[in-house]
Amino acid sequence: MxxxxxxxxxxxxxxxxxxxxxxxxxxxxxxxxxxxxxxxxxxxxxxxxxxxxxxxxxxxxxxxxxxxxxxxxxxxxxxxxxxxxxxxxxxxxxxxxxxxxxxxxxxxxxxxxxxxxxxxxxxxxxxxxxxxxxxxxxxxxxxxxxxxxxxxxxxxxxxxxxxxxxxxxxxxxxxxxxxxxxxxxxxxxxxxxxxxxxxxxxxxxxxxxxxxxxxxxxxxxxxxxxxxxxEGQAGQVTATPAPGERIALARDQAFSFIYPHLLADWRAQGATILPFSPLADEAPDPSATVCWLPGGYPELHAGQLSARAGFREGLAAFAQTRPVHGECGGYMALGQGLIAADGTHHRMAGLLGLETSFAKRRMHLGYRLARPHRPLPGMEQARGLRGHEFHYATILSQPDTPLAHVTDANGQEVAETGSYRDGADGGCISGTFFHLIAESSLLDGPQA
Missing domain, CATH: 3.40.50.300 (P-loop containing nucleotide triphosphate hydrolases)
Known part of the structure; x- marks a missing residue:
């Protein structure tokens, strides 16, 4: 009840x-x-x-x-x-x-x-x-x-x-x-x-x-x-799969946008969450099996992130052998660089080729339905993912392999496909501009 x-x-x-x-x-x-x-x-x-x-x-x-x-x-x-x-x-x-x-x-x-x-x-x-x-x-x-x-x-x-x-x-x-x-x-x-x-x-x-x-x-x-x-009662639902058994989760003022129901799903499946702070120059826990960078406000902390060599080097070493995924702000932080609103270029982690700019502002807002070409960590069986996009960044360059076929709520394709790049020894770096909410059970037609 x-x-x-x-x-x-x-x-x-x-x-x-x-x-x-x-x-x-x-x-x-x-x-x-x-x-x-x-x-x-x-x-x-x-x-x-x-x-x-x-x-x-x-x-x-x-x-x-x-x-x-x-x-x-x-x-x-x-x-x-x-x-x-x-x-x-x-x-x-x-x-x-x-x-x-x-x-x-x-x-x-x-x-x-x-x-x-x-x-x-x-x-x-x-x-x-x-x-x-x-x-x-x-x-x-x-x-x-x-x-x-x-x-x-x-x-x-x-x-x-x-x-x-x-x-x-x-x-x-x-x-x-x-x-x-x-x-x-x-x-x-x-x-x-x-x-x-x-x-x-x-x-x-x-x-x-x-x-x-x-x-x-x-x-x-x-x-x-x-x-x-x-009169509520528990029904049969599919929990969002945990991306790994031990999840290194970026968590500070630059990376704070992750839904409580996802964390609850992951913990219910036995996953351990290992928070770390890129702003404090912390790297992912070496014992983690996957790293997840949520969205947030990297543009407000771009100078600090650019100066955090320990975070960048630790993340790069982690990505050689294990999956790393970023959402929106986390995706931008995985890229080559970010141009702040004042036109200053800041170096990011450099694990993907993505270049973004807040000097050229354009609002991207709306629901997103993604059909992955390459599955997100732990989500190999997911044919479709539902989420939303909300940011003002402009993509200057997105040269890596597209991660998914992405449409808006009206079925129109959007350019923010996300991208991925394989690591040297079995790792994979991926990112999306949409924030994951849930798997989709209502896909029409074959996967694109």
Whole structure:
């Protein structure tokens, strides 16, 4: 049985979902409740803030990349909690045009599948009763979805709030909170979203302020009362194969983007995770059987990485005999060089021929379906992999053998195929720009 839950969503990004979610997590935790956070969609940064606020790992739920059974099994990780609070991504119904494993990636898919009522956060700046029309449209748009109420954000004055409440009452919608403008708890952002939780020295103070703010302006008792119990049960799922028995995992501020469910899968199969820090000039553990470099922000630490000769030399020696794989930022770090936003060229590990640039910025964003030409470490049986790509790097050169045939969610080929190169004595160096989420079970046609 999954504890009672709610999903926090909105009409669009930038309305205050994350601030409200963090405030609720911290506020209910302060009341002594055990709260399990989840995040709908592919995201690394919000879940790190969730974990800091709730004291429990936040798990991603993605209807495009994950099967229904997989989603149910991940939701069961809330066992032992008093309350589930899931945060949506973008707008409530925003997803891709073509469905994937269990839906099109919209937060509404997760809410409907889990039976979690939706609380809509509305940025009411510059409007009054019209906010009710927006919320009413969201409540009626999809049958079987329960929009339990709204939380108003950026309310300008008591008179402004009163006008909005008139509209909500007419629309039959419950106002569960009204938050005045308060810039002090706004979380800083950068080009890929929020600054990472571990980079904020005031994080604990921010979470305390968010909890106090939400407690003062939201009806916590009513919010908890609308949460709905889910009849979840474990189904038969295929865990993502571990890339090796002993996994050297790069882990620091430059390499921090890896999904908790993947680590849980690997550990459940008996794999040992051996973290190391390239920024601290550490090399992969010599006892490891494979090395994995996750994504992150290598461009922000390119000068440091370029100067870490111990890391580069240790990684090169490791790659001679064992597999090394990098995702996005990890892929860039395996290449010949990286040009930072200011035009400075920084030497990278040089294990692949990849050259990338942030001086020529171009956003790459979206789901990816990959059919590997060369399997990723440990995934020899995987015909297809589902993931997502989100970066601003431009490829200047990608001369090595393409790793996979990669398409977007609409089936259109993308140029970021990843690449690989064989080591001298049985090793293999590979990398992709997409972040792995799960294996695909719905491939159409033969492998390309």
């Amino acid at each position: 999954i504890p009672p839950g709610i999903l926090i969503s909105a009409p669009a990004s930038g309305t205050g979902k994350t601030t409200v979610t963090l405030g609720l997590l911290a506020a209910f935790r302060a009341q002594g409740l055990i709260v399990q956070p989840f995040k709908s969609g592919p995201d690394y940064i919000d879940p790190a803030f969730h974990a800091a606020a709730a004291g429990r790992v936040s798990v991603n739920l993605d209807s495009w990349a994950m099967s229904a059974a997989r989603l149910q099994n991940l939701a069961l990780q809330a066992h032992g909690a008093d309350l589930v609070i899931a945060e949506g991504s973008m707008g409530l119904f925003d997803g891709v045009a073509q469905a994937g494993e269990a839906g099109n990636g919209a937060s509404a898919d997760v809410a409907a599948m889990m039976g979690w009522p939706v609380i809509v956060v509305l940025d009411v700046s510059g409007q009054a009763q019209t906010a009710a029309a927006v919320a009413y449209g969201m409540a009626q748009f999809r049958k079987g979805l329960n929009v339990a109420g709204v939380i108003l954000n950026k309310v300008a004055s008591p008179r402004h709030e009163a006008l909005i409440r008139v509209g909500m009452e007419a629309a039959g919608l419950t106002v569960l909170g009204a938050l005045p403008r308060k810039a002090e708890i706004t979380l800083p952002e950068r080009h890929l979203g929020l600054v990472q939780a571990e980079e904020l020295p005031r994080l604990e103070a921010i979470l305390t302020e968010a909890a106090a703010f939400v407690t003062a302006h939201c009806d916590l008792e009513a919010i908890r009362a609308v949460a709905s119990m889910t």
